[in-house]
Amino acid sequence: MKSYVARRLARAVLLLFAVSVLCFLLTRLAPGSFFDEIRLNPQISPHTIAALQARYGLDQPLPLRYGRWARSVVRGDFGFSIAYNTPVAQLMWAPAEHTLLLGGVAMLLCWLISVPLAVWSAAYERSWFDRGVSALTSFIISIPEIVLALGLLAFAVRSHALPVGGMTSIGFDELTGWGKAMDIARHMLAPVVILVLVATPVIVRHLRASVAEVLHAPFVEAARGCGIGGARLLFRHVLPAAANPAISLFGLSLAALLSGSLLVEVVTGWPGLGPLILDATLARDLDVVVAAAMLGAAMMIVGNFAADLLLLAADPRIRTGSPDAG
């Protein structure tokens, strides 16, 4: 087990290194630079621009620039933002927290809704409840995320039911602790609803399918034949045996904690990583872009690793390397 974790860690570090090289190279090779706009300004002389470029090391060959960037990663700075004139890590810390808050709440809600919905839907297969869930999930899946986001936003703006944009109201600092929490919650409602609407149908459909399959297995009949029914049958016997696809999905949703909500953040004005990355990309503030990509890759590795550990814990067939593991 220890050597397994060590192997996975070593592979993760190697993978992150490869991702960093690729990201760094691709962003540098892409056309455009941070100073393009300044160049258009006739009041700034080419000399000034050349001096600025030299100051940020942009005139050096790529391997040297990568080495310089890698050293700043080791220092914990993750590069330097030219636009904000600060180390990237400092710049990203607060938005990452906001994104994590939004993503975490959305993910929690999403799973709390999906699991019972999927299990009950499968348990009452072909009932009106099941058909309703199935119709609703396919309907929502077929709507693009952006349309869903804009639709809800339009509703929020016109009905004045929800605050739109930002994370806090103007008088936030005067509020008490509870009031602050409620204020954030009200601002979070619109983006959370969009995120839940986007993620839930996928999980419900996958989990419903695997639960329905397990419900027809002879061991479920055997359990029924012993008098086991209702919630105990569904949640103790069926769900663990049907959980594997859901656990893999859980790993993916863990991986999407920091990167899944970027579009929704931009649309709803949530001060998370989304707006920051969008601005950085448009301004060619390359170190911020690379750091964001690295963050996404790291979260993907963490999510997959967590899913693998959970699968190991949940399924004895995987634990002992059986070929018929499902």
Added chain:
Amino acid sequence: MNSQPSAPATPPPLLRVQELAKIYFRRGSLTHPGSRVQAVKGVSFSIEPGSTLGLAGSSGCGKSTVARCISRIERPDEGEILFEGHDLAALSFRELRPFRPAIQMVFQDAATAMNPSFSAAEIIAEPLLIQGIGTAKERAARVRQAMQEAGLPAEWSGRAAHEFSGGQRQRLTLARALVLKPKLLVLDEPLTGLDVSTRAQIANLLLEVQAAHGITYLFLSHDLFLLGHLADRIAVMSDGQLVEEGPTSQIMASPQHPETRKLLAASGRQLAPAGAGR
């Protein structure tokens, strides 16, 4: 395993099935009409305590449906299932619970009949848990006892079902059935899919268990030759109906119905399980 002498004082049957019928409906959709399959119609038989009734028939004849109705995994559409005088067919899932320990079922495919996410001990202890029997310690003792009775080392209780071989898995499902000390064991093709020597071992184990506890067996098989070794009486099903029933010797010696002759001819070509003779 002694067949009851046909003395006038025969004990009341443990199980009496009367006019059992089960119909399956396949629900249609917008483009396909639904269909109706009568899996079982008008099946009646009874089993004396401590004896074995062999229920023979080719696949699809409805014998599994009969078994599933008796162990009340399914609810029959018509008929009575009188177990010690109680009509199980009329009871609800909740009302059935006190009767569940007395009737246990062993399935054909042991690999799929056990929860893949459970250990052997969990698989065997679950029926005890749901019946609320014993403390954790007593349950563990009964799990060990059931495993030993089924010929499995009790130290293997921590293993998952897939870590057992085919024959051991069938022993495991037998242990799960035995842990509740049933009076009637419904065995749905328990030897099918096992190799010849394993079949013989399991068949002998079933005979030992029956001799030790006086459990009544309803033994389903397509193999009349096997039932000839194991059963006191044999009933033959075809197309959802019972077509012939009688003492084993009579069925084997002078089969009357064409279906019985067909089954006999088909099973004659197979090897009898060595040592399973009576």
